[in-house]
Amino acid sequence: MRHRRIAAALVAVALLVAGCGSAGTPVDPAPVGAVRPPEPANVSGADKINAGAASANCDTRSLSPSSAITSGSTMAAIRQRGRLIAGVDQTTYLFGFLNPANGQLEGFDIEIVKQIADAIFGTWVGHVQWTTIPSSERENVLRSHAVDIVVRTYSITCARLNDVDFSSTYYVAGQRLLVPSNSPATSLADLGGKKVCAAKSSTSMAAIQQAPSKPVPVSVSNWSDCLVLLQQGQVEAISTDDVILAGMAKQDPNVQVVGARFTQENYGVGIPKGQDDMVRFVNSVLENVRGSGVWQQNYNAWVAPVLGPAGPPSVSYQ
Missing domain, CATH: 3.40.190.10 (Periplasmic binding protein-like II)
Structure with a gap:
Protein backbone atom coordinates (compact mmCIF):
# COMPACT_ATOMS: atom_id res chain seq x y z
CA MET A 1 0.00 0.00 0.00
CA ARG A 2 2.92 2.28 0.94
CA HIS A 3 4.57 1.54 -2.44
CA ARG A 4 1.40 2.56 -4.26
CA ARG A 5 1.26 5.89 -2.43
CA ILE A 6 4.90 6.59 -3.31
CA ALA A 7 4.29 5.68 -6.98
CA ALA A 8 1.28 7.97 -7.13
CA ALA A 9 3.29 10.78 -5.58
CA LEU A 10 6.08 10.35 -8.13
CA VAL A 11 3.58 10.47 -11.00
CA ALA A 12 2.09 13.69 -9.61
CA VAL A 13 5.56 15.28 -9.31
CA ALA A 14 6.40 14.23 -12.89
CA LEU A 15 3.20 15.82 -14.20
CA LEU A 16 3.90 19.00 -12.26
CA VAL A 17 7.43 19.25 -13.66
CA ALA A 18 6.16 18.62 -17.21
CA GLY A 19 3.55 21.36 -16.76
CA CYS A 20 6.23 23.84 -15.73
CA GLY A 21 8.51 22.96 -18.64
CA SER A 22 8.60 24.34 -22.19
CA ALA A 23 5.46 23.89 -24.26
CA GLY A 24 7.58 23.09 -27.28
CA THR A 25 7.20 24.49 -30.81
CA PRO A 26 3.55 25.18 -31.68
CA VAL A 27 2.16 23.51 -34.77
CA ASP A 28 0.07 25.53 -37.26
CA PRO A 29 -2.41 23.02 -38.69
CA ALA A 30 -3.79 25.52 -41.24
CA PRO A 31 -1.33 28.08 -42.60
CA VAL A 32 -3.00 31.43 -43.25
CA GLY A 33 -1.97 31.33 -46.89
CA ALA A 34 -4.14 28.25 -47.44
CA VAL A 35 -7.36 29.91 -46.22
CA ARG A 36 -9.64 31.40 -48.90
CA PRO A 37 -11.95 34.29 -48.05
CA PRO A 38 -15.59 33.22 -47.71
CA GLU A 39 -17.84 33.69 -50.73
CA PRO A 40 -21.54 34.61 -50.93
CA ALA A 41 -23.90 31.80 -51.87
CA ASN A 42 -24.46 30.82 -55.51
CA VAL A 43 -21.32 32.39 -56.99
CA SER A 44 -20.68 31.00 -60.48
CA GLY A 45 -19.32 31.93 -63.89
CA ALA A 46 -20.82 32.78 -67.26
CA ASP A 47 -24.56 32.89 -67.93
CA LYS A 48 -26.50 31.81 -70.98
CA ILE A 49 -25.84 34.68 -73.32
CA ASN A 50 -29.49 35.06 -74.35
CA ALA A 51 -30.81 35.40 -70.79
CA GLY A 52 -32.01 38.96 -71.22
CA ALA A 53 -29.46 40.11 -73.78
CA ALA A 54 -30.38 43.28 -75.60
CA SER A 55 -31.47 43.15 -79.22
CA ALA A 56 -32.42 45.83 -81.70
CA ASN A 57 -34.72 43.61 -83.75
CA CYS A 58 -38.06 44.36 -82.13
CA ASP A 59 -40.32 47.25 -81.18
CA THR A 60 -39.78 47.80 -77.44
CA ARG A 61 -42.39 50.56 -77.20
CA SER A 62 -45.29 49.83 -74.88
CA LEU A 63 -49.08 50.14 -75.32
CA SER A 64 -50.88 53.48 -75.09
CA PRO A 65 -52.14 54.43 -71.60
CA SER A 66 -55.63 53.87 -70.19
CA SER A 67 -56.65 54.61 -66.61
CA ALA A 68 -59.97 52.73 -66.73
CA ILE A 69 -60.62 49.95 -64.20
CA THR A 70 -63.49 48.02 -65.74
CA SER A 71 -65.39 45.02 -64.42
CA GLY A 72 -63.47 41.83 -65.09
CA SER A 73 -60.17 43.63 -65.65
CA ALA A 173 -29.65 54.03 -66.91
CA GLY A 174 -26.38 52.89 -68.49
CA GLN A 175 -23.74 50.27 -67.73
CA ARG A 176 -20.43 51.45 -66.22
CA LEU A 177 -17.73 50.07 -63.90
CA LEU A 178 -17.15 50.07 -60.14
CA VAL A 179 -13.53 49.52 -59.10
CA PRO A 180 -11.32 50.06 -56.03
CA SER A 181 -10.20 53.68 -55.71
CA ASN A 182 -6.60 52.72 -56.57
CA SER A 183 -7.51 50.73 -59.69
CA PRO A 184 -6.27 52.05 -63.07
CA ALA A 185 -9.18 50.41 -64.95
CA THR A 186 -11.74 52.68 -66.60
CA SER A 187 -13.41 50.29 -69.08
CA LEU A 188 -13.92 46.61 -69.86
CA ALA A 189 -11.05 46.97 -72.34
CA ASP A 190 -8.73 47.31 -69.33
CA LEU A 191 -10.01 44.13 -67.69
CA GLY A 192 -9.07 41.38 -70.13
CA GLY A 193 -8.49 38.16 -68.20
CA LYS A 194 -9.65 39.84 -64.95
CA LYS A 195 -12.70 38.82 -62.91
CA VAL A 196 -15.71 41.12 -63.34
CA CYS A 197 -18.90 40.59 -61.34
CA ALA A 198 -22.56 41.01 -62.33
CA ALA A 199 -25.93 39.54 -61.37
CA LYS A 200 -27.16 36.34 -62.98
CA SER A 201 -29.54 36.73 -65.93
CA SER A 202 -28.80 40.45 -66.25
CA THR A 203 -28.10 42.49 -69.37
CA SER A 204 -24.90 43.54 -67.59
CA MET A 205 -23.64 39.95 -67.49
CA ALA A 206 -24.38 39.57 -71.20
CA ALA A 207 -22.30 42.69 -71.96
CA ILE A 208 -19.37 41.36 -69.91
CA GLN A 209 -19.45 38.02 -71.72
CA GLN A 210 -19.55 39.70 -75.13
CA ALA A 211 -16.73 42.17 -74.43
CA PRO A 212 -13.85 41.80 -76.96
CA SER A 213 -11.29 42.10 -74.14
CA LYS A 214 -12.61 38.82 -72.67
CA PRO A 215 -12.93 39.59 -68.95
CA VAL A 216 -13.70 36.61 -66.72
CA PRO A 217 -17.42 36.73 -65.75
CA VAL A 218 -18.43 36.09 -62.14
CA SER A 219 -22.20 35.85 -61.59
CA VAL A 220 -24.09 36.19 -58.30
CA SER A 221 -27.70 36.27 -57.15
CA ASN A 222 -27.73 39.88 -55.88
CA TRP A 223 -25.70 42.98 -56.60
CA SER A 224 -24.72 43.30 -52.94
CA ASP A 225 -22.84 39.99 -53.34
CA CYS A 226 -20.69 41.63 -56.02
CA LEU A 227 -19.73 44.38 -53.60
CA VAL A 228 -18.66 41.80 -51.00
CA LEU A 229 -16.47 40.05 -53.59
CA LEU A 230 -14.90 43.36 -54.65
CA GLN A 231 -14.20 44.36 -51.06
CA GLN A 232 -12.49 41.00 -50.45
CA GLY A 233 -10.34 41.31 -53.56
CA GLN A 234 -11.97 38.29 -55.22
CA VAL A 235 -12.99 40.28 -58.32
CA GLU A 236 -11.33 43.25 -60.03
CA ALA A 237 -14.51 45.16 -60.87
CA ILE A 238 -18.30 45.21 -60.92
CA SER A 239 -20.10 46.18 -64.10
CA THR A 240 -23.76 47.12 -64.19
CA ASP A 241 -26.11 50.09 -64.42
CA ASP A 242 -24.73 53.35 -63.08
CA VAL A 243 -27.59 53.80 -60.60
CA ILE A 244 -26.81 50.45 -58.97
CA LEU A 245 -23.09 51.24 -58.86
CA ALA A 246 -23.82 54.67 -57.41
CA GLY A 247 -25.60 53.05 -54.48
CA MET A 248 -22.60 50.82 -53.83
CA ALA A 249 -20.17 53.75 -54.01
CA LYS A 250 -22.37 55.62 -51.55
CA GLN A 251 -21.93 52.76 -49.07
CA ASP A 252 -18.17 52.26 -49.49
CA PRO A 253 -15.76 55.23 -49.82
CA ASN A 254 -12.97 52.90 -51.00
CA VAL A 255 -14.59 52.26 -54.40
CA GLN A 256 -15.51 54.52 -57.30
CA VAL A 257 -17.66 54.56 -60.44
CA VAL A 258 -15.49 55.04 -63.54
CA GLY A 259 -15.75 55.30 -67.31
CA ALA A 260 -18.50 56.37 -69.65
CA ARG A 261 -21.78 54.55 -70.17
CA PHE A 262 -21.41 51.79 -72.75
CA THR A 263 -25.03 50.59 -72.83
CA GLN A 264 -28.46 52.19 -72.50
Whole structure:
Protein backbone atom coordinates (compact mmCIF):
# COMPACT_ATOMS: atom_id res chain seq x y z
CA MET A 1 0.00 0.00 0.00
CA ARG A 2 2.92 2.28 0.94
CA HIS A 3 4.57 1.54 -2.44
CA ARG A 4 1.40 2.56 -4.26
CA ARG A 5 1.26 5.89 -2.43
CA ILE A 6 4.90 6.59 -3.31
CA ALA A 7 4.29 5.68 -6.98
CA ALA A 8 1.28 7.97 -7.13
CA ALA A 9 3.29 10.78 -5.58
CA LEU A 10 6.08 10.35 -8.13
CA VAL A 11 3.58 10.47 -11.00
CA ALA A 12 2.09 13.69 -9.61
CA VAL A 13 5.56 15.28 -9.31
CA ALA A 14 6.40 14.23 -12.89
CA LEU A 15 3.20 15.82 -14.20
CA LEU A 16 3.90 19.00 -12.26
CA VAL A 17 7.43 19.25 -13.66
CA ALA A 18 6.16 18.62 -17.21
CA GLY A 19 3.55 21.36 -16.76
CA CYS A 20 6.23 23.84 -15.73
CA GLY A 21 8.51 22.96 -18.64
CA SER A 22 8.60 24.34 -22.19
CA ALA A 23 5.46 23.89 -24.26
CA GLY A 24 7.58 23.09 -27.28
CA THR A 25 7.20 24.49 -30.81
CA PRO A 26 3.55 25.18 -31.68
CA VAL A 27 2.16 23.51 -34.77
CA ASP A 28 0.07 25.53 -37.26
CA PRO A 29 -2.41 23.02 -38.69
CA ALA A 30 -3.79 25.52 -41.24
CA PRO A 31 -1.33 28.08 -42.60
CA VAL A 32 -3.00 31.43 -43.25
CA GLY A 33 -1.97 31.33 -46.89
CA ALA A 34 -4.14 28.25 -47.44
CA VAL A 35 -7.36 29.91 -46.22
CA ARG A 36 -9.64 31.40 -48.90
CA PRO A 37 -11.95 34.29 -48.05
CA PRO A 38 -15.59 33.22 -47.71
CA GLU A 39 -17.84 33.69 -50.73
CA PRO A 40 -21.54 34.61 -50.93
CA ALA A 41 -23.90 31.80 -51.87
CA ASN A 42 -24.46 30.82 -55.51
CA VAL A 43 -21.32 32.39 -56.99
CA SER A 44 -20.68 31.00 -60.48
CA GLY A 45 -19.32 31.93 -63.89
CA ALA A 46 -20.82 32.78 -67.26
CA ASP A 47 -24.56 32.89 -67.93
CA LYS A 48 -26.50 31.81 -70.98
CA ILE A 49 -25.84 34.68 -73.32
CA ASN A 50 -29.49 35.06 -74.35
CA ALA A 51 -30.81 35.40 -70.79
CA GLY A 52 -32.01 38.96 -71.22
CA ALA A 53 -29.46 40.11 -73.78
CA ALA A 54 -30.38 43.28 -75.60
CA SER A 55 -31.47 43.15 -79.22
CA ALA A 56 -32.42 45.83 -81.70
CA ASN A 57 -34.72 43.61 -83.75
CA CYS A 58 -38.06 44.36 -82.13
CA ASP A 59 -40.32 47.25 -81.18
CA THR A 60 -39.78 47.80 -77.44
CA ARG A 61 -42.39 50.56 -77.20
CA SER A 62 -45.29 49.83 -74.88
CA LEU A 63 -49.08 50.14 -75.32
CA SER A 64 -50.88 53.48 -75.09
CA PRO A 65 -52.14 54.43 -71.60
CA SER A 66 -55.63 53.87 -70.19
CA SER A 67 -56.65 54.61 -66.61
CA ALA A 68 -59.97 52.73 -66.73
CA ILE A 69 -60.62 49.95 -64.20
CA THR A 70 -63.49 48.02 -65.74
CA SER A 71 -65.39 45.02 -64.42
CA GLY A 72 -63.47 41.83 -65.09
CA SER A 73 -60.17 43.63 -65.65
CA THR A 74 -56.85 42.62 -64.11
CA MET A 75 -56.94 45.73 -61.93
CA ALA A 76 -60.47 44.94 -60.71
CA ALA A 77 -59.30 41.47 -59.65
CA ILE A 78 -56.35 42.99 -57.77
CA ARG A 79 -58.70 45.47 -56.07
CA GLN A 80 -61.02 42.62 -55.11
CA ARG A 81 -58.10 40.70 -53.61
CA GLY A 82 -57.19 43.75 -51.56
CA ARG A 83 -53.49 43.90 -52.32
CA LEU A 84 -51.04 44.45 -55.17
CA ILE A 85 -48.28 41.80 -55.18
CA ALA A 86 -45.04 43.47 -56.26
CA GLY A 87 -41.70 41.80 -56.98
CA VAL A 88 -38.95 44.15 -55.80
CA ASP A 89 -35.34 44.30 -54.64
CA GLN A 90 -34.13 44.74 -51.08
CA THR A 91 -30.39 44.94 -51.76
CA THR A 92 -29.91 47.84 -54.21
CA TYR A 93 -29.28 51.06 -52.30
CA LEU A 94 -31.16 54.07 -53.71
CA PHE A 95 -33.58 52.00 -55.86
CA GLY A 96 -34.86 49.11 -53.73
CA PHE A 97 -33.37 48.40 -50.31
CA LEU A 98 -34.37 47.49 -46.78
CA ASN A 99 -33.64 50.40 -44.46
CA PRO A 100 -32.19 48.85 -41.27
CA ALA A 101 -33.14 51.93 -39.24
CA ASN A 102 -36.89 51.49 -39.73
CA GLY A 103 -37.30 48.05 -41.34
CA GLN A 104 -39.02 49.57 -44.40
CA LEU A 105 -38.35 49.06 -48.11
CA GLU A 106 -37.21 52.32 -49.70
CA GLY A 107 -35.88 53.72 -52.97
CA PHE A 108 -36.88 54.98 -56.40
CA ASP A 109 -38.41 51.67 -57.54
CA ILE A 110 -40.34 51.32 -54.30
CA GLU A 111 -41.95 54.71 -54.93
CA ILE A 112 -43.09 53.53 -58.38
CA VAL A 113 -44.89 50.57 -56.76
CA LYS A 114 -46.59 52.90 -54.30
CA GLN A 115 -47.87 55.09 -57.15
CA ILE A 116 -49.41 52.07 -58.93
CA ALA A 117 -51.07 50.86 -55.71
CA ASP A 118 -52.35 54.38 -55.00
CA ALA A 119 -54.04 54.41 -58.42
CA ILE A 120 -55.78 51.07 -57.77
CA PHE A 121 -56.78 51.46 -54.10
CA GLY A 122 -56.64 55.19 -53.38
CA THR A 123 -53.71 54.58 -51.02
CA TRP A 124 -50.86 52.10 -51.08
CA VAL A 125 -50.79 51.77 -47.29
CA GLY A 126 -51.98 48.29 -46.33
CA HIS A 127 -52.47 47.29 -49.97
CA VAL A 128 -49.01 46.16 -51.13
CA GLN A 129 -47.57 42.69 -50.65
CA TRP A 130 -43.83 43.16 -51.09
CA THR A 131 -42.09 40.10 -52.56
CA THR A 132 -38.31 40.41 -52.65
CA ILE A 133 -36.64 38.52 -55.51
CA PRO A 134 -33.15 38.16 -57.02
CA SER A 135 -32.53 39.45 -60.55
CA SER A 136 -32.52 35.92 -61.98
CA GLU A 137 -36.13 35.30 -60.85
CA ARG A 138 -37.81 38.30 -62.48
CA GLU A 139 -39.17 36.45 -65.51
CA ASN A 140 -40.00 33.33 -63.49
CA VAL A 141 -42.25 35.10 -60.96
CA LEU A 142 -44.10 36.85 -63.78
CA ARG A 143 -44.55 33.69 -65.86
CA SER A 144 -45.89 31.82 -62.83
CA HIS A 145 -48.15 34.76 -61.80
CA ALA A 146 -46.54 34.73 -58.35
CA VAL A 147 -46.57 38.54 -58.57
CA ASP A 148 -48.66 41.16 -60.37
CA ILE A 149 -45.72 43.38 -61.32
CA VAL A 150 -41.93 43.46 -61.07
CA VAL A 151 -40.29 46.81 -60.37
CA ARG A 152 -36.62 45.97 -59.94
CA THR A 153 -34.18 47.92 -62.16
CA TYR A 154 -35.67 45.81 -64.97
CA SER A 155 -34.31 46.62 -68.45
CA ILE A 156 -36.70 46.28 -71.40
CA THR A 157 -35.18 43.94 -74.01
CA CYS A 158 -36.45 42.01 -77.01
CA ALA A 159 -35.42 38.70 -75.43
CA ARG A 160 -37.43 39.44 -72.29
CA LEU A 161 -40.44 40.57 -74.33
CA ASN A 162 -40.75 36.97 -75.52
CA ASP A 163 -41.67 35.98 -71.96
CA VAL A 164 -43.18 39.05 -70.26
CA ASP A 165 -44.73 42.41 -71.07
CA PHE A 166 -43.37 45.81 -70.07
CA SER A 167 -44.69 49.25 -69.29
CA SER A 168 -43.24 52.33 -70.92
CA THR A 169 -39.77 53.45 -69.78
CA TYR A 170 -39.73 55.15 -66.37
CA TYR A 171 -35.95 55.47 -66.00
CA VAL A 172 -32.91 55.39 -68.32
CA ALA A 173 -29.65 54.03 -66.91
CA GLY A 174 -26.38 52.89 -68.49
CA GLN A 175 -23.74 50.27 -67.73
CA ARG A 176 -20.43 51.45 -66.22
CA LEU A 177 -17.73 50.07 -63.90
CA LEU A 178 -17.15 50.07 -60.14
CA VAL A 179 -13.53 49.52 -59.10
CA PRO A 180 -11.32 50.06 -56.03
CA SER A 181 -10.20 53.68 -55.71
CA ASN A 182 -6.60 52.72 -56.57
CA SER A 183 -7.51 50.73 -59.69
CA PRO A 184 -6.27 52.05 -63.07
CA ALA A 185 -9.18 50.41 -64.95
CA THR A 186 -11.74 52.68 -66.60
CA SER A 187 -13.41 50.29 -69.08
CA LEU A 188 -13.92 46.61 -69.86
CA ALA A 189 -11.05 46.97 -72.34
CA ASP A 190 -8.73 47.31 -69.33
CA LEU A 191 -10.01 44.13 -67.69
CA GLY A 192 -9.07 41.38 -70.13
CA GLY A 193 -8.49 38.16 -68.20
CA LYS A 194 -9.65 39.84 -64.95
CA LYS A 195 -12.70 38.82 -62.91
CA VAL A 196 -15.71 41.12 -63.34
CA CYS A 197 -18.90 40.59 -61.34
CA ALA A 198 -22.56 41.01 -62.33
CA ALA A 199 -25.93 39.54 -61.37
CA LYS A 200 -27.16 36.34 -62.98
CA SER A 201 -29.54 36.73 -65.93
CA SER A 202 -28.80 40.45 -66.25
CA THR A 203 -28.10 42.49 -69.37
CA SER A 204 -24.90 43.54 -67.59
CA MET A 205 -23.64 39.95 -67.49
CA ALA A 206 -24.38 39.57 -71.20
CA ALA A 207 -22.30 42.69 -71.96
CA ILE A 208 -19.37 41.36 -69.91
CA GLN A 209 -19.45 38.02 -71.72
CA GLN A 210 -19.55 39.70 -75.13
CA ALA A 211 -16.73 42.17 -74.43
CA PRO A 212 -13.85 41.80 -76.96
CA SER A 213 -11.29 42.10 -74.14
CA LYS A 214 -12.61 38.82 -72.67
CA PRO A 215 -12.93 39.59 -68.95
CA VAL A 216 -13.70 36.61 -66.72
CA PRO A 217 -17.42 36.73 -65.75
CA VAL A 218 -18.43 36.09 -62.14
CA SER A 219 -22.20 35.85 -61.59
CA VAL A 220 -24.09 36.19 -58.30
CA SER A 221 -27.70 36.27 -57.15
CA ASN A 222 -27.73 39.88 -55.88
CA TRP A 223 -25.70 42.98 -56.60
CA SER A 224 -24.72 43.30 -52.94
CA ASP A 225 -22.84 39.99 -53.34
CA CYS A 226 -20.69 41.63 -56.02
CA LEU A 227 -19.73 44.38 -53.60
CA VAL A 228 -18.66 41.80 -51.00
CA LEU A 229 -16.47 40.05 -53.59
CA LEU A 230 -14.90 43.36 -54.65
CA GLN A 231 -14.20 44.36 -51.06
CA GLN A 232 -12.49 41.00 -50.45
CA GLY A 233 -10.34 41.31 -53.56
CA GLN A 234 -11.97 38.29 -55.22
CA VAL A 235 -12.99 40.28 -58.32
CA GLU A 236 -11.33 43.25 -60.03
CA ALA A 237 -14.51 45.16 -60.87
CA ILE A 238 -18.30 45.21 -60.92
CA SER A 239 -20.10 46.18 -64.10
CA THR A 240 -23.76 47.12 -64.19
CA ASP A 241 -26.11 50.09 -64.42
CA ASP A 242 -24.73 53.35 -63.08
CA VAL A 243 -27.59 53.80 -60.60
CA ILE A 244 -26.81 50.45 -58.97
CA LEU A 245 -23.09 51.24 -58.86
CA ALA A 246 -23.82 54.67 -57.41
CA GLY A 247 -25.60 53.05 -54.48
CA MET A 248 -22.60 50.82 -53.83
CA ALA A 249 -20.17 53.75 -54.01
CA LYS A 250 -22.37 55.62 -51.55
CA GLN A 251 -21.93 52.76 -49.07
CA ASP A 252 -18.17 52.26 -49.49
CA PRO A 253 -15.76 55.23 -49.82
CA ASN A 254 -12.97 52.90 -51.00
CA VAL A 255 -14.59 52.26 -54.40
CA GLN A 256 -15.51 54.52 -57.30
CA VAL A 257 -17.66 54.56 -60.44
CA VAL A 258 -15.49 55.04 -63.54
CA GLY A 259 -15.75 55.30 -67.31
CA ALA A 260 -18.50 56.37 -69.65
CA ARG A 261 -21.78 54.55 -70.17
CA PHE A 262 -21.41 51.79 -72.75
CA THR A 263 -25.03 50.59 -72.83
CA GLN A 264 -28.46 52.19 -72.50
CA GLU A 265 -30.83 50.46 -70.10
CA ASN A 266 -34.50 51.46 -70.28
CA TYR A 267 -36.23 50.40 -67.06
CA GLY A 268 -39.84 49.30 -67.28
CA VAL A 269 -42.40 47.67 -65.01
CA GLY A 270 -42.59 43.94 -65.77
CA ILE A 271 -46.11 42.54 -66.19
CA PRO A 272 -47.27 38.95 -66.96
CA LYS A 273 -47.68 38.23 -70.67
CA GLY A 274 -51.11 38.88 -72.13
CA GLN A 275 -52.35 41.38 -69.54
CA ASP A 276 -52.72 44.30 -71.95
CA ASP A 277 -55.19 46.07 -69.66
CA MET A 278 -52.63 46.09 -66.84
CA VAL A 279 -49.91 47.36 -69.19
CA ARG A 280 -52.12 50.26 -70.30
CA PHE A 281 -53.13 51.04 -66.73
CA VAL A 282 -49.54 51.10 -65.45
CA ASN A 283 -48.61 53.33 -68.39
CA SER A 284 -51.31 55.80 -67.34
CA VAL A 285 -49.82 55.84 -63.83
CA LEU A 286 -46.33 56.43 -65.23
CA GLU A 287 -47.62 59.26 -67.43
CA ASN A 288 -48.84 60.97 -64.27
CA VAL A 289 -45.59 60.22 -62.43
CA ARG A 290 -43.50 61.77 -65.20
CA GLY A 291 -45.77 64.77 -65.79
CA SER A 292 -46.90 65.75 -62.28
CA GLY A 293 -43.53 66.33 -60.66
CA VAL A 294 -43.58 63.05 -58.72
CA TRP A 295 -40.77 61.58 -60.84
CA GLN A 296 -38.58 64.63 -60.31
CA GLN A 297 -39.28 64.68 -56.59
CA ASN A 298 -38.25 61.02 -56.23
CA TYR A 299 -35.19 61.46 -58.44
CA ASN A 300 -34.02 64.46 -56.44
CA ALA A 301 -34.49 62.55 -53.19
CA TRP A 302 -32.74 59.31 -54.19
CA VAL A 303 -30.51 59.68 -57.23
CA ALA A 304 -29.53 63.31 -57.84
CA PRO A 305 -27.19 63.56 -54.80
CA VAL A 306 -25.04 60.82 -56.37
CA LEU A 307 -25.46 61.11 -60.17
CA GLY A 308 -26.42 64.76 -60.52
CA PRO A 309 -29.44 66.43 -62.15
CA ALA A 310 -31.69 64.68 -64.69
CA GLY A 311 -35.28 64.72 -65.87
CA PRO A 312 -37.89 62.07 -66.67
CA PRO A 313 -37.52 60.13 -69.94
CA SER A 314 -39.69 60.95 -72.93
CA VAL A 315 -41.66 58.00 -74.30
CA SER A 316 -43.71 57.00 -77.32
CA TYR A 317 -46.22 54.18 -77.72
CA GLN A 318 -47.12 51.53 -80.27
